[in-house]
Amino acid sequence: MLRIEHLTKRYGDKTAVADLSLHIAPGEIYGFIGHNGAGKTTTLRSVAGIQTFDEGEIFVDGRSIRSDPLGCKRLMAYIPDNPDLYEFMSGIKFLNFIGDVYRVGAAERQQRIRTYGDLFEMTSHLAEPISSYSHGMKQKLAIIAAWLHEPRLILMDEPFVGLDPKASHLLKGMMREVCDAGGAIFFSTHVLEVAEKLCDKIAIIKQGELIRFGTMEEVKGDDSLEEVFLELEEE
Amino acid sequence: MLGILLKKNLQELFRNYFYDARKGKKRSPVSVVLMFVLLGFLLVVSIGGMFFGMGTALAAPLNEAGMGWFYFMIFGGMGLLLGTIGSAFTTYTTLYLPKDNDLLLSMPIPHRTIIASRLLSVALMSFLFSAAAIVPGALAWWIFVAADPAHILGGIMLLLITGTLVVVLASLLGLGVAAVSRRLKNKSLVITILLIAFFILYYVAIFTLQEKISEFVMNVALYGEKIRGASFLLYSFGMTGTGALWHILGWTAVSLILLALTFTLLSRSFLSLTSSAGSVGKTVYREKPVRERSVSGALIAREMGRFFGSPMVTLNTGIASIMMLLAAGLLFWQGPALGEVLREVFAFDPGFISVILCGVICLAGAMNDYTVVSVSLEAKTLWISRTLPVETQRILHAKVVLQLIYTLPPALLLSVSVICMLQPALLEAILLILVPQIFLTLTACFGLFLDLKRPNLHWISEMLVVKQGLNVFLMILGAPAAAILLTALYLPLAGSIPAAAYMALTGLVYLILTVLLIRWLNRRGSALYESL
Numbered sequence: 001m002l003r004i005e006h007l008t009k010r011y012g013d014k015t016a017v018a019d020l021s022l023h024i025a026p027g028e029i030y031g032f033i034g035h036n037g038a039g040k041t042t043t044l045r046s047v048a049g050i051q052t053f054d055e056g057e058i059f060v061d062g063r064s065i066r067s068d069p070l071g072c073k074r075l076m077a078y079i080p081d082n083p084d085l086y087e088f089m090s091g092i093k094f095l096n097f098i099g100d101v102y103r104v105g106a107a108e109r110q111q112r113i114r115t116y117g118d119l120f121e122m123t124s125h126l127a128e129p130i131s132s133y134s135h136g137m138k139q140k141l142a143i144i145a146a147w148l149h150e151p152r153l154i155l156m157d158e159p160f161v162g163l164d165p166k167a168s169h170l171l172k173g174m175m176r177e178v179c180d181a182g183g184a185i186f187f188s189t190h191v192l193e194v195a196e197k198l199c200d201k202i203a204i205i206k207q208g209e210l211i212r213f214g215t216m217e218e219v220k221g222d223d224s225l226e227e228v229f230l231e232l233e234e235e
Numbered sequence: 236m237l238g239i240l241l242k243k244n245l246q247e248l249f250r251n252y253f254y255d256a257r258k259g260k261k262r263s264p265v266s267v268v269l270m271f272v273l274l275g276f277l278l279v280v281s282i283g284g285m286f287f288g289m290g291t292a293l294a295a296p297l298n299e300a301g302m303g304w305f306y307f308m309i310f311g312g313m314g315l316l317l318g319t320i321g322s323a324f325t326t327y328t329t330l331y332l333p334k335d336n337d338l339l340l341s342m343p344i345p346h347r348t349i350i351a352s353r354l355l356s357v358a359l360m361s362f363l364f365s366a367a368a369i370v371p372g373a374l375a376w377w378i379f380v381a382a383d384p385a386h387i388l389g390g391i392m393l394l395l396i397t398g399t400l401v402v403v404l405a406s407l408l409g410l411g412v413a414a415v416s417r418r419l420k421n422k423s424l425v426i427t428i429l430l431i432a433f434f435i436l437y438y439v440a441i442f443t444l445q446e447k448i449s450e451f452v453m454n455v456a457l458y459g460e461k462i463r464g465a466s467f468l469l470y471s472f473g474m475t476g477t478g479a480l481w482h483i484l485g486w487t488a489v490s491l492i493l494l495a496l497t498f499t500l501l502s503r504s505f506l507s508l509t510s511s512a513g514s515v516g517k518t519v520y521r522e523k524p525v526r527e528r529s530v531s532g533a534l535i536a537r538e539m540g541r542f543f544g545s546p547m548v549t550l551n552t553g554i555a556s557i558m559m560l561l562a563a564g565l566l567f568w569q570g571p572a573l574g575e576v577l578r579e580v581f582a583f584d585p586g587f588i589s590v591i592l593c594g595v596i597c598l599a600g601a602m603n604d605y606t607v608v609s610v611s612l613e614a615k616t617l618w619i620s621r622t623l624p625v626e627t628q629r630i631l632h633a634k635v636v637l638q639l640i641y642t643l644p645p646a647l648l649l650s651v652s653v654i655c656m657l658q659p660a661l662l663e664a665i666l667l668i669l670v671p672q673i674f675l676t677l678t679a680c681f682g683l684f685l686d687l688k689r690p691n692l693h694w695i696s697e698m699l700v701v702k703q704g705l706n707v708f709l710m711i712l713g714a715p716a717a718a719i720l721l722t723a724l725y726l727p728l729a730g731s732i733p734a735a736a737y738m739a740l741t742g743l744v745y746l747i748l749t750v751l752l753i754r755w756l757n758r759r760g761s762a763l764y765e766s767l
Contacts, residue, residue: 050621052766073624084615086537088544092520099525100533101623106525114522127520 001026001153001184002047007056009042016042018208019056024186024201026152027179031199032188033229039208040188041081044155047186048078060153074102077146081157081188083138087131091122091141094130095148102149109148116144119170135162143171154178156187160194172198196225204229236344240352270705283371286313290375298380307389307476308469310372311397314365318401319408322361325698326409328547329356330501333696336509347502354402354498357409360702361401362394369394373476385478392483393476399490403497410501413508530625534633535640541612542605542637548612551701552638555602559645562599563652570656577657586734587725589663592653593738594722596671600646601714603675606682607707609634610764611691611700617767627761631683635756638679646671666738673745678714680752685709687756687763 002024009017017039024030034040046053047060049069058065060072086094092113099109117123120140130138139162146154154175160168175185175198189195195202196216202225203213212219212228220228253262262270290310297306330353339349373390380386474482528536543549566573581587613620620630650668659667685706694700701707721741728737 045618048618048622050618070624070626073622076622078618078622080618082615084618086540086616086619088540089537090518093540096525097533097537100528101530101625103530106527110522110525124520127518 001028001061002030002186003059004043004047005057005059007043007046007053007058009039009046009051009053016208017046017053017205020205020208020210021056022203022210022213024153024184026182026184028200029175029179029185029198030187031195031202032186032205033190033192033195033202033225034188034205038205040205041157042208043205044078044157044186044188048076048155049073050078074149075151076153076155077149077151079139079142079146079154079156079159081161083135083142085130085138085141087129090129091126091133094141095126095145098145098148104149112148112150113144116147120144120167136164136167139163140167143174147174151178152183154183154185154187156185158189159187160189160191168194192225192229196220236348237351240339240344240348241355244352244356273709283367285371286310286368287371287375290372291379294376294379298376303376303380303477304470304473304479306376306473307372307393308473310369311393311472311476313368313372314394314397315400315404317368318361318365318398319404320364322357322364322401322405325360325547325551325702326357326405327412328545328696328698329353330406330409331413331509335695340506340509346505347498350498350501350505354406354501357405358398358402361405362398365398365401366394369397376476383478386476387478389476389478389483392478392487396472396475396483396486396490399494403490403493406497406501410504410508414504531629531633531636534625534630535636538605538609538633538637539640541609542641545697547698547701548605548608551707552605552608553603553641555599556641556645558602559596559599559649563645563648566649566652566656570652574656574658584730584734586659586663586737588657589659589667590725590734590737591722592657593667593670593741594718596646596649596653596667597674597718598715599649600642600671600675601678601718602711603638603642604678604682604707604710604714605638606634606679607686607710608700608704609637609683610686610767611694611704611706612697614692614694617692621765627764628757631687631756631760631764634683635676635679638682639676642675642679643672646675660735662735663738666735666742670738670742670745673742673749674718677745677749677752678710680749680756681714682706682710683756684752684760687760690767692767 002022004020004022007017007020008015020039020043022030032040032043042051045051047058047065049065049072058072061075063071063075065072086097089097095113096109098104104112113126114123117126120143122137122140122144125133125137130141133141139159143159146156159171163171172194175187178185179200199216201213201215202219204211204219216225219225223231253267290306293306293309297303330350333353340346369390373386373393377386377390471482472486475486541548542553577588578585623630647668650671654664654667657667689706691700691704691706721744725732725734725737
C-alpha cells in the first residue's frame with residue numbers, strides 16, 4: 001500500500017530524514033515512534049504530498065507521489081498533529097467541502113456524516129463554527145473528515161493527543177476496521193502502550209534515520225516497547 | 236514587561252520585511268532597503284503629495300487672512316478622519332483577537348500591560364495615517380509661510396494630539412464592537428454591517444464638512460469670527476498647529492485624560508471580553524439534503540467563507556465594491572448635471588473625460604485586494620489545501636475568481652452609470668466597460684503574484700496580514716498609481732490621438748499583462764504555492 005524508498009529530506013544544512021525506506025502492506029497498522037524532532041512529521045508530510053523531498057521515492061498503491069500526486073491523494077487521508085481547520089466554517093460546512101472535493105456522493109456523504117458524527121457525539125455540534133470547538137472536537141472533526149471519502153491509506157500524526165478516552169477507543173476500532181477492509185494505517189505516536197497494543201508493525205526513527213523496524217515481536221522481543229525504545233535512544 | 240511585549244509585537248509586524256519565510260532565511264540588506272525605499276516613495280507620492288498640494292494652495296491665502304488656526308484645523312481634522320478610518324476596522328482584532336491571548340493571559344502579566352502593548356500597535360497605525368495628512372500640511376506651512384520654532388512645535392504637537400485622539404476613538408469603537416459581538420450569532424455579518432454603516436456615516440460627515448469648509452474658505456473674512464465664536468473647540472484645536480502654548484497645553488491635557496480613561500476602560504473589561512463566550516445561544520444542527528458542488532465551486536465557496544468570515548478581511552479587501560455601488564447610485568442620480576459641467580470643462584477634448592473616468596473606475600476597483608492576502612490567510616490551514624486531490628492552479632484560480640465575483644459587477648455598474656452620464660460614442664462606451672474589467676482582472680492576478688512571492692504564514696493577528704503587510708501597501712498604493720499613471724500619460728497626447736484609440740491601447744497593454752500573469756500563476760505561481 002505504501003512504499004517509501006530511500007527518502008531523504010533536508011532543511012538547509014540539516015538532514016531531517018536520511019535514506020529512509022519502509023514498506024506498509026494492505027491490512028497493516030504501522031506505528032512510527034521517535035523522540036521529538038526525530039523526523040516523524042517530516043516523513044508523514046512527505047508521504048501526504050504536503051512537502052517535497054530531496055531524494056528517494058514514495059509510492060502509494062503503486063503510484064508515485066512525485067509523478068501522480070493527485071492520484072495518490074485521492075487514495076489517502078492525512079490528520080496532522082494539530083488540527084488547524086477552517087475556523088470560518090461550521091463543522092458541517094467543512095465536511096461538505098471535503099465531500100465536494102473528494103466527490104463523495106450526497107447519499108453516502110450524509111450517511112457517513114451521520115454515522116461518524118453520532119459515534120464521536122459530534123452531530124449536535126456540526127452547525128457551530130469550528131472556531132468555537134475545543135481541541136478534542138477539532139480532532140474528532142478532522143477524523144470524520146479523513147474517513148469521509150473512505151481512504152485506503154490513512155496517515156496520522158499523534159492522533160490520540162487531545163482525544164478523550166472514549167474517542168481514543170473508538171478511533172482504535174475504526175483503524176482496525178480500515179485495515180480489515182484491506183486499507184493501511186501509518187501513524188506516529190509517543191504513547192508506547194498504544195503502539196504496543198495496536199500496531200502490527202513498528203518503526204523507530206532517531207535523528208532522521210530508521211534504527212529498527214518490523215513486526216512488534218521482531219522489534220521488542222521479550223522486552224516492553226518502552227524498554228527497547230529507551231535503550232535505543234540511549235545508544 | 237511592556238518593553239518585552241512591544242518588542243514581540245514589533246518583531247511580528249516587521250518580520251516579513253526582514254525575513255523571507257518561503258526561503259527560510261533573512262532577506263539581503265539591499266532587498267530590505269529597496270523595499271523600504273519603494274514603500275516610502277509610494278507613501279510620499281500618493282498620499283503625501285495630495286495633501287502637500289492642498290497645503291500649498293491654502294497656506295498663503297489663509298495666513299494673509301489671519302486664519303492660520305483654520306488651516307491647521309483643516310489638516311488636523313483630515314488627520315483625525317484619515318486616522319480613524321484607517322484604524323477603525325482593525326482595533327477590535329488588534330485588541331481582542333490575537334492568537335496569543337491564552338498564552339499571555341496565563342502568564343504573570345497584568346492585563347493593563349497586555350492592553351497597553353496592543354494599544355501601541357493601534358497607535359502606530361493611527362499615527363501613520365494621521366501623519367499622512369498632517370505632516371505634508373505642516374511642511375507646506377513651514378515652507379510657504381513660517382518655519383519658526385513656535386510653528387514647528389505646533390505642527391508636531393498637532394500630530395501628537397490628533398494621533399492620541401484617533402487612538403481613543405478607534406479603541407472605543409473596538410470596545411463597542413467587542414461588547415456587541417458577544418451577543419450576536421452572526422457576528423461577522425452584523426459587525427460588517429455595523430462597520431459599513433459607520434464608514435458611510437463617516438463619509439457623509441466628511442462630505443458635509445468639506446462643503447462647509449469650501450464655503451468657509453470662500454468667505455473667510457465674513458464667517459471667520461462667527462465660527463471662531465461659535466465653535467471655540469475647533470478654533471482652539473486649530474490654534475495648536477500655530478504653536479499657541481495655552482491651546483497646546485489644553486488639548487494635550489484633554490487628549491491625555493481621554494486616553495487614560497479609555498485605557499482604564501479597556502483594561503477593566505479586557506478579561507471578560509476576551510474570555511467570555513457571551514450570551515449567544517447554541518446553533519442546533521438539523522440534517523438537510525446535501526447539495527453537491529463541483530470542485531471549483533467548492534474551492535470558490537471556501538474562499539468566499541474566508542472573505543466573509545472576518546469583518547476585517549471583508550471590509551479591508553472589499554470596501555471598494557460598496558464605494559463603487561454608492562458612486563454608481565450617485566451618478567445615476569446626479570449624472571446629467573455633472574455630465575454637463577464636465578463637458579464644459581473639457582470642451583477642448585471631450586474624449587478626455589472618458590479617459591479620466593475610465594482611470595477613476597480602475598482606481599476605485601483596484602482598492603479591492605483579497606488576492607494579495609489570500610495565501611497568507613491560509614497560514615496554518617495550508618496543509619488542507621496541500622493534501623487535497625486538486626490541481627494547484629484551481630486553488631489559485633478560485634482566489635482570483637472570488638475577487639472578480641465581488642469586484643467586476645460593481646465596476647460594470649459604475650461603468651454603465653458613467654456611460655449614461657457622458658453618453659459617449661459606441662466604441663468609447665464599450666471601452667469604458669472593457670478596460671476597467673481587464674484592469675481589475677490584472678490587479679486580482681497581481682495581488683496573488685505578490686502574495687505568492689512574499690507570503691506571511693506565521694502571523695499572530697490577521698491584522699498584520701490584512702492591514703499592515705508590505706504586500707497590502709504595495710497593492711493599495713501601486714495599483715491605483717498604475718491606473719493614475721496610464722490616465723496621466725494621455726495628458727500630453729490629448730487632441731493628437733483619439734481617446735478611444737488610447738483607451739483601446741491601454742486595454743491591450745492590460746490584457747497582455749493579464750495573460751502573462753495568468754501564465755505565471757499557472758506555472759511558477761503553482762510551484763511556489765506547492766513549496767510553501
